[in-house]
Amino acid sequence: MDLEVQGRIKELAESLGRNNLVVLLGAPNVDSSLIQFETVTRGDPTYSGPLTGVELGLDTYHVFEPAMKAMIGGEKYDELLGTLELALEGDTIVEALEGARR
Amino acid sequence: MASFTPVVNGASSVLIHAPGLVRYGSKPWREIQDRPSRLDELQKSLQSHEQAEAYLPNRVFLGQTPISSLYEVERPWYGRPSPLANDRRAFGDFIDERSFVGLVALADVFKHVSLFEGFWQDISPRLRAVPLFQPLATVSPSLVTRDRLRADIAKGDGIALFTGTDSQPIGWIRHAHHEDGSLTANVLLENLCVKVSAALAVRELLMRHPALSEQKVDYVLSCSEEAVGDRYQRGGGNLAKAVAEFAGCVLASGMDIKNFCAAPIPALVTGAALVHSGVFENVVVVGGASLPKLGMKFLYHLEKGMPVLEDVLAAAAVWIGRDDGKSPVINLASVGRHPVRSGAALDKQLKAIVLEPMERLDLTAASVDRFVTELHNPEITVPANGGDIPERNYKMLAAVLVSGGKMARSEMQDFMKRKGVPGFAPTQGHIASALAYLPHAHRELTEGEARNCFLFARASLFLGQMTQLSDGMSVLLARHP
Amino acid sequence: MAGTKELGLAGKKLIILGERDGVPAQTIEEAVGDLGAEIVYSTTQCFV
Numbered sequence: 001m002d003l004e005v006q007g008r009i010k011e012l013a014e015s016l017g018r019n020n021l022v023v024l025l026g027a028p029n030v031d032s033s034l035i036q037f038e039t040v041t042r043g044d045p046t047y048s049g050p051l052t053g054v055e056l057g058l059d060t061y062h063v064f065e066p067a068m069k070a071m072i073g074g075e076k077y078d079e080l081l082g083t084l085e086l087a088l089e090g091d092t093i094v095e096a097l098e099g100a101r102r
Numbered sequence: 103m104a105s106f107t108p109v110v111n112g113a114s115s116v117l118i119h120a121p122g123l124v125r126y127g128s129k130p131w132r133e134i135q136d137r138p139s140r141l142d143e144l145q146k147s148l149q150s151h152e153q154a155e156a157y158l159p160n161r162v163f164l165g166q167t168p169i170s171s172l173y174e175v176e177r178p179w180y181g182r183p184s185p186l187a188n189d190r191r192a193f194g195d196f197i198d199e200r201s202f203v204g205l206v207a208l209a210d211v212f213k214h215v216s217l218f219e220g221f222w223q224d225i226s227p228r229l230r231a232v233p234l235f236q237p238l239a240t241v242s243p244s245l246v247t248r249d250r251l252r253a254d255i256a257k258g259d260g261i262a263l264f265t266g267t268d269s270q271p272i273g274w275i276r277h278a279h280h281e282d283g284s285l286t287a288n289v290l291l292e293n294l295c296v297k298v299s300a301a302l303a304v305r306e307l308l309m310r311h312p313a314l315s316e317q318k319v320d321y322v323l324s325c326s327e328e329a330v331g332d333r334y335q336r337g338g339g340n341l342a343k344a345v346a347e348f349a350g351c352v353l354a355s356g357m358d359i360k361n362f363c364a365a366p367i368p369a370l371v372t373g374a375a376l377v378h379s380g381v382f383e384n385v386v387v388v389g390g391a392s393l394p395k396l397g398m399k400f401l402y403h404l405e406k407g408m409p410v411l412e413d414v415l416a417a418a419a420v421w422i423g424r425d426d427g428k429s430p431v432i433n434l435a436s437v438g439r440h441p442v443r444s445g446a447a448l449d450k451q452l453k454a455i456v457l458e459p460m461e462r463l464d465l466t467a468a469s470v471d472r473f474v475t476e477l478h479n480p481e482i483t484v485p486a487n488g489g490d491i492p493e494r495n496y497k498m499l500a501a502v503l504v505s506g507g508k509m510a511r512s513e514m515q516d517f518m519k520r521k522g523v524p525g526f527a528p529t530q531g532h533i534a535s536a537l538a539y540l541p542h543a544h545r546e547l548t549e550g551e552a553r554n555c556f557l558f559a560r561a562s563l564f565l566g567q568m569t570q571l572s573d574g575m576s577v578l579l580a581r582h583p
Numbered sequence: 584m585a586g587t588k589e590l591g592l593a594g595k596k597l598i599i600l601g602e603r604d605g606v607p608a609q610t611i612e613e614a615v616g617d618l619g620a621e622i623v624y625s626t627t628q629c630f631v
Contacts, residue, residue, distance in 0.1 A: 001628075002628055005626055005628065009598055016623065022595045022620070023597075024598070024611055026599070026605045026606030027602050029487075029489050063611055063614060068615075071618055080613055081614060083505060084447055084606055087494075087498040088605060446601075446607035448603075448604065476631070486630065488604075488630040491631055531631060562603050564607070570608055570609035570612070572603065
């Protein structure tokens with residue numbers, strides 16, 4: 001994840017508190033989703049940014065996850081995200097994130 | 103007003119091997135500033151000139167090997183020389199770094215670049231002998247002794263120039279203004295690299311298409327990724343005219359077209375519109391190379407034990423003129439644009455710039471032979487967790503075409519192979535964005551069998567922090583009827 | 584999936600990390616804009 005982005009997230013976690021923050025991801029594949037998930041929960045896995053060794057543990061979801069889908073609502077979800085989910089094989093991302101949370 | 107059918111009369115491309123300049127790519131520069139030992143790691147993983155020249159995607163880029171070989175040759179493509187295909191004529195040359203740096207010094211009319219005199223003695227005979235370089239090498243650069251060069255570099259008012267992995271500097275470039283962030287040595291070098299590479303692409307176009315002489319070029323449109331200007335106007339522009347001047351197109355003027363990586367398509371459309379309307383007879387669209395993108399993914403490549411593959415600067419030029427009875431036609435009725443309200447997502451973008459024009463022209467997927475978009479070499483992006491960009495685009499496009507009723511669901515599986523183009527371009531955004539395909543398109547639509555190709559490109563406007571939107575544009579090239 | 588059943592965004596502060604080739608921030612903002620959360624940071628990354 002971009003170092004500048006990591007810096008902003010760290011700052012926000014410090015100023016707003018970790019408990020109130022939720023991170024929403026729109027990454028296009030499993031690898032990218034996992035790296036971003038790791039970075040904002042357990043720390044930068046590439047050991048290069050401000051979140052290296054910082055376990056923010058933020059609540060993090062990909063927009064393709066069922067919980068998000070339920071909140072957004074079927075019709076709106078299909079219109080905005082349906083085709084993207086299909087073409088990007090969203091189910092593989094959902095599965096990978098479920099695994100990463102365990 | 104007059105009406106002329108605009109055609110693509112020709113196209114060219116060049117690659118410049120630039121291992122000594124990789125350190126000045128944006129990512130390597132930042133990393134080396136932060137941790138100087140990175141330079142050593144980087145240098146140990148650079149390809150030689152011969153390796154880079156024989157690298158399959160580079161051969162394909164220059165038209166020396168057919169695109170189909172990307173499907174036939176297994177990866178990794180690096181580390182095994184790809185042979186030249188016998189029946190192939192190139193679109194342009196693979197240029198050595200020493201000649202290029204010499205040309206950078208010659209293109210610097212304000213003499214901010216100084217070269218070590220011994221280096222100049224070595225390279226000037228070649229610059230004055232090779233037909234491609236000759237017209238650009240009519241002046242002399244500012245020269246310094248080895249001692250003076252060391253002293254200047256030690257003062258720290260600029261940056262040293264190197265070639266290959268040689269630790270001895272062969273020149274340096276000073277800041278043009280001490281209080282102007284738009285005229286630092288790094289920015290000047292970036293802009294000079296665009297100017298020289300773009301001029302080389304224009305020279306290749308002139309050399310390979312004798313019907314286009316320097317004097318016949320009326321207007322140059324630059325769709326390069328740069329910002330030429332000063333503290334009072336960053337990105338003030340008109341690199342196009344600087345390129346026209348350097349390339350010897352004395353009757354031409356020009357302007358720059360900006361739209362992030364998508365700029366080549368609006369430039370083609372604007373050029374075609376200028377020809378169609380009769381405003382100009384011959385327009386050259388040129389995209390110069392992007393120095394900041396050298397070594398962009400180098401950390402990933404080092405980590406995976408691969409060579410640093412982003413070691414080439416790339417440029418391409420296209421000649422748009424009036425109907426000559428044989429060249430591919432630029433169909434201005436086909437132009438697709440990406441309206442504000444479409445949003446930024448790829449599927450919406452493709453609906454706007456591909457599906458909508460297809461509907462307007464009453465085309466199905468079967469009536470289009472090639473869909474051409476971002477042709478980034480996957481061997482560069484996959485190890486950096488970026489995925490295969492062309493493949494991802496084609497998957498999305500197939501889904502959009504199916505949902506738009508332009509294609510059957512059963513055709514999705516092998517869509518990319520049938521209708522797409524696999525990635526071979528260096529990650530120099532605008533060059534990869536369809537522009538790299540223009541010489542191929544010209545060949546396919548004249549000597550080959552193709553009926554048409556649909557070009558489209560995407561721009562990440564949000565990177566400039568002024569909007570969350572993206573942009574895109576498309577245009578159809580068709581074989582001469 | 585742990586934790587998601589109770590997920591509600593009302594009153595939360597959102598960090599949106601979109602991606603050019605995936606779901607861009609603007610699309611995510613549109614999708615969750617009316618769920619009662621405050622967007623405190625929204626960006627789209629581009630890896631090419």
